[in-house]
Amino acid sequence: MTTEPILDIQKLVVRFPDKTVLKDIDWTIQKGDMVSLIGVNGAGKTTLIRAILRQLRPTSGQIVTHPKQIEYGYVPQFRNVDPDYPLSIKSFVGLTRLKHRLPFYLPKEHQALVRVLKRTNLVQIQNSRLGKASGGEKQRAYLAQALINEPDLLILDESTASLDVQAKNELMQLVRHLNETEALTVIFITHDFELAKQYTKKFAFLHDGALDTGAIEDLTDDFLMKHV
Amino acid sequence: MFVFEFMRNAFLASTFIAITCGLVGVFVVGRNLSFLSHTLSEIGFAGAAFGVFAGLSPLNGMLLFTGASSLIVGGLSSQRSRREASISAVSSLFIGLGILFLSLSNKNASYATNILFGSIVGISVAEVKQLVLLSVVVIAALLVVYRQLVLDSFDATGAVSQSIHRKSLSMFFLILLALSVSIGAQIVGSLLVFILLTLPAASAQYIGRSVPQMLVAALSFSLLGVWFGLYLGYVTNWPVTFFIATIEVIFYLAALVYDRRGTK
Numbered sequence: 001m002t003t004e005p006i007l008d009i010q011k012l013v014v015r016f017p018d019k020t021v022l023k024d025i026d027w028t029i030q031k032g033d034m035v036s037l038i039g040v041n042g043a044g045k046t047t048l049i050r051a052i053l054r055q056l057r058p059t060s061g062q063i064v065t066h067p068k069q070i071e072y073g074y075v076p077q078f079r080n081v082d083p084d085y086p087l088s089i090k091s092f093v094g095l096t097r098l099k100h101r102l103p104f105y106l107p108k109e110h111q112a113l114v115r116v117l118k119r120t121n122l123v124q125i126q127n128s129r130l131g132k133a134s135g136g137e138k139q140r141a142y143l144a145q146a147l148i149n150e151p152d153l154l155i156l157d158e159s160t161a162s163l164d165v166q167a168k169n170e171l172m173q174l175v176r177h178l179n180e181t182e183a184l185t186v187i188f189i190t191h192d193f194e195l196a197k198q199y200t201k202k203f204a205f206l207h208d209g210a211l212d213t214g215a216i217e218d219l220t221d222d223f224l225m226k227h228v
Numbered sequence: 229m230f231v232f233e234f235m236r237n238a239f240l241a242s243t244f245i246a247i248t249c250g251l252v253g254v255f256v257v258g259r260n261l262s263f264l265s266h267t268l269s270e271i272g273f274a275g276a277a278f279g280v281f282a283g284l285s286p287l288n289g290m291l292l293f294t295g296a297s298s299l300i301v302g303g304l305s306s307q308r309s310r311r312e313a314s315i316s317a318v319s320s321l322f323i324g325l326g327i328l329f330l331s332l333s334n335k336n337a338s339y340a341t342n343i344l345f346g347s348i349v350g351i352s353v354a355e356v357k358q359l360v361l362l363s364v365v366v367i368a369a370l371l372v373v374y375r376q377l378v379l380d381s382f383d384a385t386g387a388v389s390q391s392i393h394r395k396s397l398s399m400f401f402l403i404l405l406a407l408s409v410s411i412g413a414q415i416v417g418s419l420l421v422f423i424l425l426t427l428p429a430a431s432a433q434y435i436g437r438s439v440p441q442m443l444v445a446a447l448s449f450s451l452l453g454v455w456f457g458l459y460l461g462y463v464t465n466w467p468v469t470f471f472i473a474t475i476e477v478i479f480y481l482a483a484l485v486y487d488r489r490g491t492k
Contacts, residue, residue, distance in 0.1 A: 053389060074389040087382055088437035095379045096386055103374040104440070129437060145386060 006031045012061035021047045023209035032183040036196035039206035073151030075142045077158045085131030092130045093144040120144040136167030155187045172199040241356045242454040244363035250450035252408040253429030258381035265425040267319040268409040272418035274326025276343040281333035294406035302399045346417030416469045427476040434487035449479045
């Protein structure tokens with residue numbers, strides 16, 4: 001694995017009128033890392049991710065990426081896909097192809113769609129309606145949509161929260177496979193310490209606006225007792 | 229029946245109206261804007277009444293009112309949760325104004341009936357040209373923003389993490405919707421234009437599994453509806469709007485049955 005940084009956060013402060021959410025955060029993520037971002041509700045995880053995705057302007061500090069422009073893949077926490085949702089899994093996955101304006105896919109875009117469906121084990125069910133898919137299949141479709149533009153950094157926001165144990169493990173095994181075989185850099189936001197320990201290599205623990213980072217082995221019960 | 233110029237005009241106009249409303253409708257349904265399109269129909273009535281009062285054509289009056297109210301609704305409510313209340317407030321105001329303008333313009337009740345229920349067979353060549361032009365503008369505009377609009381309409385959550393100006397896109401679409409309402413009202417009347425904007429697309433959602441498939445299905449349903457509606461209206465001398473509404477409801481029920489019969 002390389003040790004080249006992909007994301008370098010320096011002295012990041014995000015202050016809202018009533019509260020300072022992030023206080024002087026420093027965080028470096030290396031290319032090919034698979035990191036868990038952990039913290040209790042309200043700790044500022046979403047704020048940090050929004051700052052990384054450039055959806056929120058920090059009060060001070062900076063977020064540097066290498067190269068300057070990187071492609072992000074983001075799997076949001078909440079998605080309202082009801083049982084009547086009409087699109088097939090394949091159509092849903094292709095929705096974020098926005099680089100061209102044409103109302104139809106170019107051959108290379110179509111190939112990319114086929115490739116991502118294969119990578120996420122969705123080929124068999126690609127023509128099924130997303131609304132009728134199981135929780136695990138839906139999460140794989142969300143993951144595929146985030147992967148279709150070949151991101152440099154993949155961010156999974158509580159993607160396993162609503163899944164049963166088997167579906168959780170299947171999704172995480174898939175993400176770990178992509179991380180290991182394609183050197184995809186992953187930030188996995190979660191409340192699930194056990195899952196974090198099982199599947200990720202590093203952690204970043206957000207508490208009271210500060211960030212502790214380390215190897216996943218250091219996320220011990222003692223550490224958690226001190227901070228949670 | 230094509231020996232009559234008024235029927236040729238009616239067919240040409242209604243073909244373009246059906247294409248426009250069918251295509252736009254897919255996004256109306258995808259964005260959960262059926263209620264707004266219904267309300268814009270009522271506002272269209274007020275606009276037509278204003279047009280008559282102010283010496284404009286009813287279509288121009290409709291364009292003015294539906295366009296303005298779309299912008300107001302868009303400005304008042306970027307969040308879906310607040311949209312319904314904003315729509316109710318705006319529609320109350322505009323319908324009240326419609327009644328006022330109709331009363332001030334001293335037109336008789338049959339004129340109001342024409343606005344409300346449509347009068348496609350009375351359409352002139354100049355009006356047909358204007359409708360065709362407006363339809364082409366709407367379809368071209370849809371093509372320009374197609375991919376962004378598809379994402380924002382069918383996966384609003386996914387659109388948040390993309391670099392899309394969602395507010396501008398939403399306003400842009402509301403204008404296209406206002407134009408479509410004004411165009412569609414010329415055939416089925418302002419009271420029932422939402423039929424063409426919602427039913428073919430709602431039926432298409434049960435048939436298609438991709439947006440292009442839904443567009444083709446919605447287009448087919450709306451075209452078949454207006455063509456058969458016009459034909460049956462011509463043959464029976466009953467209102468065209470009645471036939472279009474009935475045909476679209478039949479398509480909707482058939483699509484519902486198709487979906488329930490184990491398509492998965």
